[in-house]
Each structure stands twice: as C-alpha cells, then as structure tokens.
Amino acid sequence: MAGGGNELKLLGMWASPFALRAKLALSFKGLSYDYVEEDFENKSELLLSSNPVHKKVPVLIHNRKPICESLVIVQYIDEVFPDAGVTLLPADPHDRAVARFWAAYMDEKLFGAWIQLFRGKTEEEKAEGVKQTFAVVEKLEGALSECSKGKPFFGGDTVGYVDVVLGSFLAWVHAIEEVFDLKQFDAAKTPLLAAWMERFDELDAAKEVMPNIGRLVELEKMRQAQAVAAAAIVTATAEAN
C-alpha cells in the first residue's frame, strides 16, 4: 500500500503465547492484518531479515518497518492506533508504570516457572516449577486487585495492556491443566483470577485468535514423550559405557 496506508503483517507461530499477545492486541483494536505462520524448523527469509537479532516471532511489520518483541509490539500498536478499539495502556502515568511492572513480572516469573515445569530434568525440578508457578499466581491475584481497582479487568472496565499480556498465557494455562493435571487459576485459591479468566475466555475478540487447546495439549505431550525418550537414550548410553 503506497503513501501512508496501514499495511500490517504479523509473523507468528500458532502455539507461541508471545505471538498470541500480538494477535490479541490487534484483535482488541479491531485491526486487520496479514498473518504469516512461521515454521520453527525452517524460518522464512522475512523473519530472519526482520528480526536479525533474536530471529524469533512475533514480528509485526507496519508499512514495511519491523517491530520485534511482544511487549514492544503491544505498546506500539496502542500508540500508533490510539483511537482503534480499546485503549490498552492506562492514561495515568502511575497506572501505566504499574501495568508495565506487572507485564514484566509475568514474562519473567510466570513464564520462568513454566519453563521449569515443562523442561525440568528430574521430578524434583518439575515439582519446584509447580511450587514457583503457584507462588507467582498468588502474586497475580494481588496484581489484579491493584490494577483493576475492583473492576472486571486489569485495564478496568475494558481489557488493557496487562489483560493482553496475561491473556496470551491463558491457552497454555488450560493446556497445562490437561497435561499436568494442574489447575493454576483455582476459584478456591485465587477467586479474582479465576473469575477474570472466565470473563477473558468469553470475549469474542479473544476467542477469534485463541489457539485450539487440544492441539497445544498434543504438542506438549509429544514434547514430554521426546524428553523421556532422550533421557532414556542418555541412560542407555551411560550404561553401555
């Protein structure tokens, strides 16, 4: 599109919570875009040239200029399209700082705990991942209370930045429940988060872009089986030596 149009292209991968984050922001804004599904085993030239530093999805390409890193993309979308759909970042600078704080916390701590849960080499390491996950979720109950000020979403009456950030993890929250029999947002322990999750899951703009949970479950079960097989090979090799 020539001359100041808004040509949007998103490079993503269906199972990536970080790519989902960009999709959610675009969906809540009601923006249309071209979507390119990337293959992790065979990344496109466009991905490699658009994100030469990390070579990772998501990348948003706006009028041929790439924007990388999911949190950066969400803020960019909100800043460039302030009048489209909902406003994601709070108007008040202190509220905005609180939202950025919790977004960073979720990426570092919730995702960090999951990595331990998913990829722990021993049962002890995995158990530590579960423990960390619940410690993080407890903090998130407080985050929701702080950000929402009693309203339905982190963003208040409508979804905002933190809803997009945590919402992008929800498909995996559901998949983890099935794969590991682990209910993270439990109404008995974190009633605010559990109710928030139900509300978020019911949003049409979220439903439109959420991946199929069954496919995520299958993907993770396959990865777990591969990890077990790889460990068995290591053990067999060690015994043979």
Added chain:
Amino acid sequence: MAGGGNELKLLGMWASPFALRAKLALSFKGLSYDYVEEDFENKSELLLSSNPVHKKVPVLIHNRKPICESLVIVQYIDEVFPDAGVTLLPADPHDRAVARFWAAYMDEKLFGAWIQLFRGKTEEEKAEGVKQTFAVVEKLEGALSECSKGKPFFGGDTVGYVDVVLGSFLAWVHAIEEVFDLKQFDAAKTPLLAAWMERFDELDAAKEVMPNIGRLVELEKMRQAQAVAAAAIVTATAEAN
C-alpha cells in the same frame, strides 16, 4: 509536600547499575530528589513495603507512590516530566519501539553475559561469559548506528532512553576492564561505541551520579576472592568425605 507537589525519593544502592539508571534519568532531567542508600544485608522497611514483590532497588517514590523496576522508572520520569531537561523516549512510535527493543536486549543479553563472566564456576564458564559479552557488544555497535542515525547519541543530538540504559552499565564496563583486563568498547572493534562511551563519560549530568570506579573494582575483587574461598571450602569438604 502537600497538594500536588513533586516529592521525589529514590531508594538505591551505590554499586547497582539499575539504581544508577534512575539516577541518570533524574540527573538528565535536572530533577532534585531525596536519595536513600539501601543496605543489601539490612533492607529498610520503606524498601520492603514499596517493592514487596521483588524487594529490590531502585524504587522511585513520587508523591508517596512507589514505582519499581528501572526501565519502568525511566519511562515514568520521562512521561511525568516531559518538559524537564532532555526528552528521553523518541517522539516517533517506531523509533520508540526500536529504543524499547534495544533497552530490553541490553538488560537481558549484556547483563546476562556479565553474570556468566562474574559468577562462572569454572574458567570455561567465565570464558563463555567473555565470548558472549563480545557477541553482545558487536550487536550494540549496530544498535547505536540504528538508533543514532549518525548523530552523537542513541537519542540523536541529545541523550535518550537507550543512552540512559547503556550508560547505567558504563561504570561497570570500566570496572570490568580493570578486574578482568577486558576492554569491551574497543575503538578498533567497535569505534562508534567507543566514541559514544567517551562522550557519555564527559557529560556533567552523568559525572554527577557515576559511582567511583575504584570502589567498584574493590567490591568485585572482594567478591571474586570470596568465590575462590567458597570453592576451596567445597573442594576441601569433598576431599574430606
């Protein structure tokens, strides 16, 4: 200060690059503030109550409201005091996204490589830290070229967000050079970065808040000696068993 004044208090620790980041932002903005030096071994009640999640410096307290996490603090200062001193975040949304991208990269990759260099348990691990550090610095040369567009600073004609972020690491760049005999920003390999460092070091607003390099060198030498002593105890204990 009652009724809408600007009471600013910073909780920091003299050797912390992240606390220095907040000091640099305040200094470039020409804002005055109360400074509270925290003791890592005995954190103040104010720190624990202001940052209950991470319990870490820096915390900026503005009119009694705490703001945590250094990148969040710098953006907050720029948003609340847009007319003070220099403007840190670029005006153009794409330039802003690029600045946020590189800020996140520096925190994750440069600091990550340093941790390996500082705390590697073996000579191999430390050598890997050195290798990673130089790989990151090479990328930073490109970052400076991308952000500055040929001007003296990442922010252009004046310092901006990325200058503050990388500038906060400069005291440790100098200390690392002394402790590990490692010249990171070498004019022969990364001429743009080396020239940028000289320019940054000469800024009065930076000089005012930079810690004493000699003290950082002493601190790190002490830590290295403690690590060697701790490793010797582990070895001796293992041999005794």
